[in-house]
Amino acid sequence: MSIKQRLRAGERLRGGLLRIPADFLVELAGVAGLDFVLIDCEHGPADLITVQQHIVAAQAHGLGVLVRVGRAEPDFVLRVLDIGAEGIVVPHVDTPEDARRAVRAAHYPPRGDRGFATYSRAGSFGAVSIAAHLANAADTTLVVPMLETAGACAAAADIAAVDGVDALLVGPADLSVSMGYSEGPAEPAVQAMLDKVVAAAEVAGRPMFHIVGTAEQARSLPAGAVVFNLAHVLLGTFRSLADS
Numbered sequence: 001m002s003i004k005q006r007l008r009a010g011e012r013l014r015g016g017l018l019r020i021p022a023d024f025l026v027e028l029a030g031v032a033g034l035d036f037v038l039i040d041c042e043h044g045p046a047d048l049i050t051v052q053q054h055i056v057a058a059q060a061h062g063l064g065v066l067v068r069v070g071r072a073e074p075d076f077v078l079r080v081l082d083i084g085a086e087g088i089v090v091p092h093v094d095t096p097e098d099a100r101r102a103v104r105a106a107h108y109p110p111r112g113d114r115g116f117a118t119y120s121r122a123g124s125f126g127a128v129s130i131a132a133h134l135a136n137a138a139d140t141t142l143v144v145p146m147l148e149t150a151g152a153c154a155a156a157a158d159i160a161a162v163d164g165v166d167a168l169l170v171g172p173a174d175l176s177v178s179m180g181y182s183e184g185p186a187e188p189a190v191q192a193m194l195d196k197v198v199a200a201a202e203v204a205g206r207p208m209f210h211i212v213g214t215a216e217q218a219r220s221l222p223a224g225a226v227v228f229n230l231a232h233v234l235l236g237t238f239r240s241l242a243d244s
Contacts, residue, residue, distance in 0.1 A: 014226045016036075016230045020045050036225075048083065088105075118130060170197050
C-alpha cells in the first residue's frame, strides 16, 4: 500500500528526512525497516536526476518516497511526482488558499491542474491506461502542508479542511524563529501552537507528521507519521562516538 493508504488505515509510520546525495542512507533506511524517506529539496540540492536515483533505490527496498519541495513550485511538483514520488510536503503554507494551490499542483483535473502523461515512471512508462493512471494518482498522491508561522497554526483548522490536504506538518524550527524564540518546541509558546495544530488535525480527521531527532521523542507522539531528522540523528551518534 502507499503511504497515503497506510495512513488512512490508521498505521503509525516512521520515516527519515534526508538531503541528496544520500543514496546510502536511503538503502540503510530500507534495510533498517523504516516505512518511507522524505527527500528535502527545500533546504538541499534539488537535482531531479539525483532525486530519481534516490526514488529508485527507495522503491527497491520497499520504501515510500515523499519530497519536500520549495515554496510555490508547481513545475517541480509535477516532475517529482512524474518520476515516482508518492507525495509532496509543501513548506510555508499560511492560508487555505496556499493549501489549495498545493493540492492543485499535485493532482490531475478536475481536482487540480497537474499536467498529464502516462509515459512517466509514475505511469509505468505508458504500460497502464489513462483511466488506471488517473485512479491510482487520485488514490495514492499525498499532499502535506507545512505550517511554519503562528498565523498558519491559527489557521490550521481551515487548512486541514481543504479538500485534498491529507495530513499536516508543523515546521518547528521555522515556527520558533518566526515567533522570536530559539529553542523550538522546548519553548512553551511554541509547544502551545503545536498543540493547537494537533487538535485541529484531529477534529478534521487528518493525521499529523512530526519531525523529531530521537526515538524517545517519537514514542510520545500520537498516531500518524514520525519523520526522523537523519542529520540530527547522525550528528548525535557521531558526537557520542567522539566522546567515547
